[in-house]
Amino acid sequence: MEELVLRVIYPSASQDSVNYQNTLYPEIVNQTGFIDRGKKRADFHVVRETTMPAILTENGFVDNTVEAEKLKQSSFLDQIAQGHVNGLVEIFGLKKILKKIYFYTGGYSGE
Template identity: 45%
Template sequence: MKLYLDPGHGGSDPGAQGNGMNEKDINLDIALQIRKILTSEYSDADVRMSRTDDSTKNLTQRTNEANSWGADYYLSIHCNAFNGSAQGYEDYIHSSLSDSSTTAAYRDTMHEEITKVNQLRNRGKKKANFHVLRETTMSALLTENGFIDNAHDAALMSDPSWRQSVARGHVNGVAMAFNLQEKEDNGTLYKIIAGSFQSRENAENRVDHLQSNGIESFILTVTISGEQWYRVQAGAFLNRENAETRLQEVQNAGVEDAYIISEDS
């Protein structure tokens, strides 16, 4: 499967701006992590990126490159901005496509997997006449991963582990949509995160809830935008299938926003 991965904006084009951040930087970090996860964990994923650094590339160059390469899927990574009050995740396919199209089916899978892990308000599945959706000869999706000018979303964007989780959601969607085959041993540790709280008492309540359901967990402290958060971890596994099983157990226990992050072991 040939994936053309497009971190939006770059170079002289910063994209949306807010809370001391540029969209181009968030897009690039998420995309680089998508490539890293795909190439390290799947045997049949070939990834080409429109940019791998802070360089300028126009829209026509991006779509021409994907078309010439013969990509199977075009995935464009973006963040949003509006008026500071809007927040959440949304994604787009081209406005000419029906909801029963192959591209829409891929998008349905991607949308479900990304919204499982991104801790953002779900703004829904949308359509638009964006260049990268219109001028590509393969199925294409553009994701808008939060509003950079919104305090809630920006706090998440500034956290490297959140960007990794968003990348993981994109990878999970691509892998499921295209039936990718996992490598036998990728040296990755999969951790189940069962909640992040600013109050330690709330984190302790989550641990008590999980343990009452027979699920061992513990609290880690992380710093996001200079503030301390308490993260509840409910297991770590070398085998992703085992991690998915534990994730399902945690979700069945009522923690529906639990998700998996990966780290090199």
């Protein structure tokens, strides 16, 4: 099966970055079936130079033929996205907001 590498980008990562990584990573693994090969750290400019908490997720690689084929499937992309969504919902304590919507049709609504 494929490898998922979810990286906190620099060795001196903030505690928030580490917490985000620890929350997102298992959610993505659960949704995609990627093999859990552990979380990685690396010194990438894109997150090293930011002042906010940051992580970089790598969700398969196009130079791997098996992963490239999976990445062409919209259902697999949906699984990757859902893993990220689940993690973000947990990180930020998000709740669904349901709104009742009324449509006026010109007749009596009974209310």
